[in-house]
Amino acid sequence: GDSVTQMEGPVTLSEEAFLTINCTYTATGYPSLFWYVQYPGEGLQLLLKATKADDKGSNKGFEATYRKETTSFHLEKGSVQVSDSAVYFCALQGAQKLVFGQGTRLTINP
């Protein structure tokens, strides 16, 4: 069945560092891909999405490119801020349901 694998956390970086959180997937067909973010004490929010191969999703300085050849959707940000501290989930849209990775906890130190 469909599955998503994320790099294990926790990840701790200093402010202004470069961020990459790896995500790979297994799916039949061509699913839509998502990154969701869960800030401390808040609900899950959509961060960005890509619906077809080579699409690049972007939001709040974060980017991820849908790579069909490597079945990947890695999340990147050039310069992280303390406010980016959260848990990040990679997900794919299966048959009417989202399939999530296990989440990566990111902590940014000032």
Place this chain on the structure above:
Amino acid sequence: GAGVSQSPSNKVTEKGKDVELRCDPISGHTALYWYRQRLGQGLEFLIYFQGNSAPDKSGLPSDRFSAERTGESVSTLTIQRTQQEDSAVYLCASTPLGVGLIYNEQFFGPGTRLTVL
């Protein structure tokens, strides 16, 4: 309302008791989803409603779990004879779009944290 709401926000119960968790989706959203998030883990799909029918119940972990939905509004997730392994955050999401579309953004509620003692 402005977003998906869930109640209660926290529920502590004793092993063996039944619990009901409620979800109010965004008005007009036809599809509704329940997920479970165990501590330190990703979200597990439980069940999906299109209107008041449930085409996919494949994620319900056992027959102690059931859910229903009234029309295109509120849904209730019921867990009977709760066990300690049921402790988790239960998340509800809704989407305005119907079946068969490529992209369905799901809007999540804040969740219900269930603790079974």
